[in-house]
Amino acid sequence: MDTRIIERPAFRLIGHAARVPLIHQGINPHIQQHITALPQEEHLRLKALGDVEPEGLLQVCDDLDPDGTEGSELTYLHGVAVSRDTPVADDLDAIEVPTGTWAVFRTAGPYPQSLQQVWAATATEWFPANPWRSRPGPAIVTVLERTDDFSTATCELWLPVEPA
Structure with missing residues (x-):
């Protein structure tokens, strides 16, 4: 797995939140509906506000x-x-x-399948083989590159970690 460990000072995630059910495979229609309900100008406004890493529009899962x-x-x-x-x-x-430590996993391929496969592999392969464990905090996905139809993408999955 293409992984890096980084330290980040405290930061804030801002945007539009909604409570949705967790769906493991495929596109989550509740999340898709939440995003598409936002006007295009709001996506541009949010992009302009971001000023720290991880960069770009983020997909954040908390709680x-x-x-x-x-x-x-x-x-x-x-x-x-x-x-x-x-x-x-x-x-x-x-x-x-x-402030805390993050494991950042890079993935590329069919979207969202390759991202979901990497996310699952963190639990079954990466965490058991490395001296880290999950810590409280949001999981963050940033899309680095994507095709126009979003059928493929290069993403980073940011997971909060601490020494095991």
């Missing part, structure tokens, strides 16, 4: 069931990462992210 039970609810945020001192408009939701 995940620790067991990852399919159908359990999570908070999905469509947004960007900003520094802790960046002002946040009242119409945006925010998730405070403390």
Whole structure:
């Protein structure tokens, strides 16, 4: 697995949040509906606000069931990462992210299948073979490149970790 470990100072995730059910395979229609309900101008506004890594429009999952039970609810945020001192408009939701260590997994291929396969492999292959464990915090996906129809993409999956 193409993985790097990085330290990040505290930052904030801002955007538009919704409670949705966890779906392990395929496109989550609840998330898709949430994103497509946002006007195009709002995507551009969010992109302009992002000022720290991970860059670009982000797919954030927070309040995940620790067991990852399919159908359990999570908070999905469509947004960007900003520094802790960046002002946040009242119409945006925010998730405070403390200083910490992240395992960043890079994936490329059919979307969302390759991303979902890497996410599953972190639990079955990567964590058991490495001296890290999950810590509380959001899981973040950033899309680095994609085809126009979004059938393939290069993504990074950011998972909060701590030494095992």
